[in-house]
Amino acid sequence: MRQFAFSLVLSLLPGWVAAFEIEDVAYFGPRDSAQQLQVISTADIxxxxxxxxxxxxxxPDTSIHYTVASxxxxxxxxxEEGQSFDLVISSAMDLQTKLANDGWAQKHVSDATRSLPAWASWNDMLFAFTQEPATIVxxxxxxxxxxxxxxxxxxxNLLRQYPDIFRGRVGTYDVRQSGLGYLFATQDTRASETYWRLTEVMGALDARLYCCSSDMIEALKSGELLIAYxxxxxxxxxxxxxxxxxxILPADFTTLMLRTAMxxxxxxxxxxxxxxIDHLLGQSFGAGAQSLVHPDLDLSPVDTALNRIRIGPGLLVFLDQLKKRSYLSEWESAILQN
Structure with missing residues (x-):
């Protein structure tokens, strides 16, 4: 088969040197291809x-080298390292916006990008191709x-009513390590003061902290967790x-993250x-496109409570170093009570 993919451990890639931490690597397409696309992404393979x-x-004459990192x-x-990639894909919209705003992105204009709704692009540099809700599982x-x-x-109320059942079995992001976790937390804070009360309750129950959604899901499957936020x-x-x-799509408000490419x-x-990028946008917005949200995630019951995160400089507010240090200090006080 000319088109194939397989995961590789870092040691199997001769000549590949990187100080940043890589979670996974895969190679797709013919190995002898003259057209090669180097992608770095936060999305699992x-x-x-x-x-x-x-x-x-x-x-078919293109190959894709796909690197997964937080x-x-x-x-x-x-x-910091100036690594050479052709495409950057991330769920952390604030960090993507910072890259583009600070001059680390180049513009791309095409028929596909011109036809996007205003909320799906920013400054011809960031392009949204999915809408993904933050859920309780x-x-x-x-x-x-x-x-x-x-x-x-x-x-x-549930966690307060059954503390013995949930102690040590509630999971959420470690927002000190996860860019997406930090984005969701700050968006929760903007939407409602309920987030801080919830964080304190989870902290009192010795909540477990994770880097990513996939790890929380595996912890739910193994029985380590009963619920993940x-x-x-x-x-x-x-x-x-x-x-x-x-x-669970929270009925008070459901946050929608836009996964972006640049x-x-x-x-x-x-x-x-x-x-x-045009291919991704064509799948999401073109003729006969599929929904930006997975068909098994029905958002209609919470349609009036959807909180779509908007791409743009407004996302940079919580990346200010003083504000971020203050936020993380408050978060640590709430979640790390022991």
Missing amino acids: EFFRPMITSFLAEN STELQKAII VSKTGFENLPVPRDRHDLI NVLGSYIVNREDYDEFTI IPDGARAPELSGLF
Whole structure:
């Protein structure tokens, strides 16, 4: 087969040197291809595989080297180390906006980008191609005899009512390490003061902290957790075993993250990068496009409570170093009580 993909450990990649921490690497397409696209992304390989496969079906002489890193490590790779990538894809919209705002991105204009709704792009540099809700996820097995919360107020009451059951079995992001976790937390803060009360309740129950949605989901599956807060719903519904979980779109407000793509300033193959972006946008917005939200995530019940994060300089507020230090200090006081 000319088109194939396989995961590689870092030691198997001769000549590849990187100080930033890599979570996974995969190579797609013919190894002898003259057209190579170097992608760095926060999205797991399995999540992104269908988008790469469909692109290579239309461009069979292209290969894609796909590197997975956390949003903070992605920033380090681009800004501190000057690593050479052709495309940067991230769920941390604030960090993506900072990269573009600080001159680390180049513009891309095409028929596909011109036809985007205003909320889906910024300054011809950032382009949204998914909408992914932050959800509350519970283990069906673990919740067999417990009421399932509808919103954050229900969750607070549930945790207070059954502290012995939930102690050490509630999970959420470690916002000191996770760019997406920090984004969700600051957006929660903007939307409602309920977030701080919830964080204090989770902290009193020795909440477990995670880097990413996939780790929280695995902890739910193993029984380590009973409930996880602010998990990306898209990561659940893309699993074969997702019927083992109950996905809750909070009725008070459901935050929608936009996963964005950009072409870094030092891209070696900017035209190929633009072609890939147009492919993503065509799948999301073009004729016969699929919904930006996975079909198994029905947002209609919370339509009036949707809180779509908007791309743009407004996201930079909580990246101010003084404000961020103050926020993290308050968050640590709430979540780390022991």
